[in-house]
Amino acid sequence: MTILQKLTFYTKENCLLCEEAFQLVEMFAHEYPIEIEAVDIYKDEVLLEQYHLLIPVVKMKNKELVGPDVTIENIANMVQEACS
Numbered sequence: 001m002t003i004l005q006k007l008t009f010y011t012k013e014n015c016l017l018c019e020e021a022f023q024l025v026e027m028f029a030h031e032y033p034i035e036i037e038a039v040d041i042y043k044d045e046v047l048l049e050q051y052h053l054l055i056p057v058v059k060m061k062n063k064e065l066v067g068p069d070v071t072i073e074n075i076a077n078m079v080q081e082a083c084s
Contacts, residue, residue, distance in 0.1 A: 004035040005082045010057035012042050021056040021070045028079045034060075 009025055011018040022038065029036055041047040041055060051057050058065040058075060060082045065074050 004033050005060065005079075007034045007036050007079070007082075008059040009036055009038045010041050010047065010051050010055055010059070011038055012040055012055060015055060017067075018056040021058065024070070024072050024075055025058060027072075028075060032079050032083045034079060034083065 007025060007029075009022060011022065025036055028034060039047065041051045054066045056067065056070050058070050058078065060078050063078050063081075065071075065078060
């Protein structure tokens with residue numbers, strides 16, 4: 001049995017950058033045992049304050065990719081490391 005690794009994707013509605021980044025994250029869900037949890041920061045005041053200007057944010061284990069760091073290369077490295 002494969003253990004799924006949790007990937008948290010912080011987003012908000014009507015965010016083009018978030019939509020593009022989520023598509024990148026979804027690509028890896030087909031190749032690696034990851035479970036994606038999309039979290040709308042507007043549904044939690046603490047998250048809104050923390051990530052308002054930073055989204056999209058991808059978090060996995062103790063690593064976090066923020067805004068312009070959410071690239072296919074960085075996501076690949078994060079997922080590969082978490083799943084190895």
